[in-house]
Amino acid sequence: MNARGRSGSSQRSGSGQRSNSGQRSSSGQRGGSGQRGGSGQRGSGGGSDRPQGRSAGPAAEPAPDELAGLSPEARARLRALRSMGLEDDGDDDFGDEGDRDDLTDVPGGVRLQKVLAAAGVGSRRHCEELIGAGRVEVDGQTVRRFGARVDPENQIIRVDGKRIPARQDVVYLAFNKPRGVLTSMSDDRGRKTITDYLGDRAERLFHVGRLDYDTEGLMLLTNDGELAHRLAHPSYEVAKTYWAEVPGPVSRDLGRQLQSGVELEDGVAVADKFRVLEQSGSRAMVEITLHEGRKHIVRRMLAEVGHPVSRLVRTTVGPVKLGSMRPGTTRDLTTKEIGELYAAVGM
Numbered sequence: 001m002n003a004r005g006r007s008g009s010s011q012r013s014g015s016g017q018r019s020n021s022g023q024r025s026s027s028g029q030r031g032g033s034g035q036r037g038g039s040g041q042r043g044s045g046g047g048s049d050r051p052q053g054r055s056a057g058p059a060a061e062p063a064p065d066e067l068a069g070l071s072p073e074a075r076a077r078l079r080a081l082r083s084m085g086l087e088d089d090g091d092d093d094f095g096d097e098g099d100r101d102d103l104t105d106v107p108g109g110v111r112l113q114k115v116l117a118a119a120g121v122g123s124r125r126h127c128e129e130l131i132g133a134g135r136v137e138v139d140g141q142t143v144r145r146f147g148a149r150v151d152p153e154n155q156i157i158r159v160d161g162k163r164i165p166a167r168q169d170v171v172y173l174a175f176n177k178p179r180g181v182l183t184s185m186s187d188d189r190g191r192k193t194i195t196d197y198l199g200d201r202a203e204r205l206f207h208v209g210r211l212d213y214d215t216e217g218l219m220l221l222t223n224d225g226e227l228a229h230r231l232a233h234p235s236y237e238v239a240k241t242y243w244a245e246v247p248g249p250v251s252r253d254l255g256r257q258l259q260s261g262v263e264l265e266d267g268v269a270v271a272d273k274f275r276v277l278e279q280s281g282s283r284a285m286v287e288i289t290l291h292e293g294r295k296h297i298v299r300r301m302l303a304e305v306g307h308p309v310s311r312l313v314r315t316t317v318g319p320v321k322l323g324s325m326r327p328g329t330t331r332d333l334t335t336k337e338i339g340e341l342y343a344a345v346g347m
Contacts, residue, residue, distance in 0.1 A: 101143050109149030112136065115157065119164045120335040135160050162339035163347060171203050172338050173221040174320055178327040183210040183219070194221070197328050208232055208317070209293055217242070217314030218322040220341075221330070230345035231318070237291040238344050239272060241316040242298050246307035248284035250276050254305060258288065262301050266294065269301050287315075318344045 116127035116136070128146050130136050136143055137158045138150055150157065152166035165172065175194065177183070182193045185205075194207060198221075206228040208220040222228050230236050255274035262269050273289040284307075288298060299309045315322045319340035325331060333341075 105149040106151040112148045115152045163342040165338045172333040173330045175219045175330045176325040179216045215312045236345045238318045239291045241289040243313045244309045245311040248279045250284045
């Protein structure tokens with residue numbers, strides 16, 4: 001790969017010193033005829049086609065730090081690629097021929113490991129490990145070829161059984177809604193809405209479900225319409241957890257009462273879980289989890305059992321947690337969170 005070509009001017013002079021034209025420049029290129037041609041350089045993106053014109057000289061052994069953390073199979077493959085004069089850039093069609101699959105490559109598609117890496121699954125090398133281990137599925141079929149070409153816009157890709165967000169135009173956000181903000185994208189009465197906290201985003205986002213005007217906490221925002229619809233639909237029973245400040249003291253049997261069901265004007269409401277977080281004099285903070293989303297459901301349940309809510313904060317939606325997010329801020333959901341949301345609604 002690094003055959004050295006010397007020009008006549010790079011020969012030693014009679015005094016035994018090398019002439020200036022044969023010295024290496026500060027950028028690492030050789031002067032004169034020893035420079036590498038443009039066709040031998042790799043683009044900065046790292047995902048371009050393999051460069052042409054590589055020499056067939058012996059390849060360098062991979063550095064020890066390149067092998068750290070790799071399985072024996074991956075180490076052997078990296079050494080084999082280097083012995084053929086190829087760099088392991090994550091885009092080569094080398095895999096175990098004994099584990100070929102029947103997935104048809106999509107013409108003009110994107111290499112599978114590149115899609116996985118772009119979705120935040122890991123580095124391309126790690127994604128190749130996942131593919132080689134049979135942990136990646138495309139449209140329900142296990143794929144073991146590193147260079148399989150897929151269509152991330154239309155094909156469903158899963159890692160360890162969980163779907164990944166393969167499309168790059170889809171947004172998944174967590175938002176900490178402050179108190180006194182309307183769950184809407186606009187308001188003709190001039191009240192603050194979610195849009196006031198999103199900046200100049202180009203995407204058309206949907207809010208998943210609603211929070212009351214005076215309720216704070218976690219909301220999910222996305223332009224994945226199917227996921228938003230399913231998460232909000234009561235038939236999928238996605239659990240939501242709230243912290244509520246109520247008058248104290250709270251009796252020991254309140255949790256049993258809420259979990260047995262509370263009769264409301266529009267039917268019985270049942271809590272999945274309940275616990276007291278803290279009590280101090282005439283004030284108590286409780287946590288309640290339920291999977292239905294009727295209007296004002298938490299406030300109505302607690303009022304019915306004699307503990308009207310003075311402050312209400314939603315802390316979780318399915319696998320997504322509010323955590324330490326400040327009011328009025330957003331964050332991108334992780335690949336793991338998105339996969340668990342998909343799983344929760346059967347996608």
